[in-house]
Amino acid sequence: MISPVRAEAGDYTSAIWTGNMKIVSGLSGLQIDPWGFLLPLTAIVWAATLAALLGVLAVLLLYTLCLPGKIQNRGGWSANTSSSVRVLLQQDVVWPAEWLWWERLMLGLWMLTTLVLTRSYAGNLMSLLAVRYVPQPFQTPRDVLNDPHVAMIWQKYSNNEQFLRGVESGIFREVADLENEGRLMFHTQAQFQESLDTLVRAGSHVLVDMGNNIRGLVASDVSKSGRCDFYLSRDGFLPFSAVIMSQKTNPIIHGLNHRVLALLESGLFKYWAQDVPNFTRCDNIPKRLAFTTTLSITNLWGVFTVLGVGLTAGLMVWSAELVLLLSKG
CATH class of the missing domain: 1.10.287 (Helix Hairpins)
Incomplete structure (x- = not known):
């Protein structure tokens, strides 16, 4: 993943992949919207x-x-x-x-x-x-920041960790400060599958990484369980370009660059990256599911709340009018 520091340290080919970071979170149970x-x-x-x-x-x-x-x-x-x-x-x-x-x-x-x-x-x-509604609350880093009960997992020894260590202002400075609160941790890619299966599935953590990596992890879980237990954020952030790098002035970069462009034009890189069973199955999980069930107080308490507030307001107005009439009498 190219960065200013890496660009200064070596030469690199044309981008073989462009993408952005996404958040993967565990799906909670179906809920009823009382409103x-x-x-x-x-x-x-x-x-x-x-x-x-x-x-x-x-x-x-x-x-x-x-x-x-x-x-x-x-x-x-x-x-x-x-x-x-x-x-x-x-x-x-x-x-x-x-x-x-x-x-x-x-x-x-x-x-x-x-x-x-x-x-x-x-x-x-x-x-x-x-x-029934399928809650998907964490779509941006700000959503995670606003929930004090959820921690974030980022990739260890990565360009993202370096970025968070050095950022001085903005929303990602707030993300970096979560480490002091115990709400930010860094795991290696080898730990991601276990982290997804335990911490993220439990709902106490979210995982932040490249979109393709996350889809691959979720696809592997779907292949095992047969269902989608996770959802990806709709929008991405921190766009990146992936390249092949070597030391400065290495002539092999020129030869690789021609081959990289040929592979890009043929679509092989995209095919290799996405040729995973169930790769896109959990990309667009429906937010609403319809069930044929009897109505209960969980469906209707919002209606009765509005009714109660209305009756209370009416009683207060009637009492005020009665007091006003008695004072004039």
């Missing part, structure tokens, strides 16, 4: 619904400001406000006789909109409540 009831609608749909509700209220408010006397005679603007909100919450609606035709039309259109929205939401909700 899955929010997933039938995307954030844009939730925002659009809120914007539409505010638009309806704004039109009614504008009419109130234009005709304050007439609105005051028929009971004020609060009736219209509660009606549009109650429609969204699927509660009963009172139709004041004094309402104009366009107000009834607006509320009717709003009813149709919320009907389509709520039916679509209900249709997707039951299926989503049965979805």
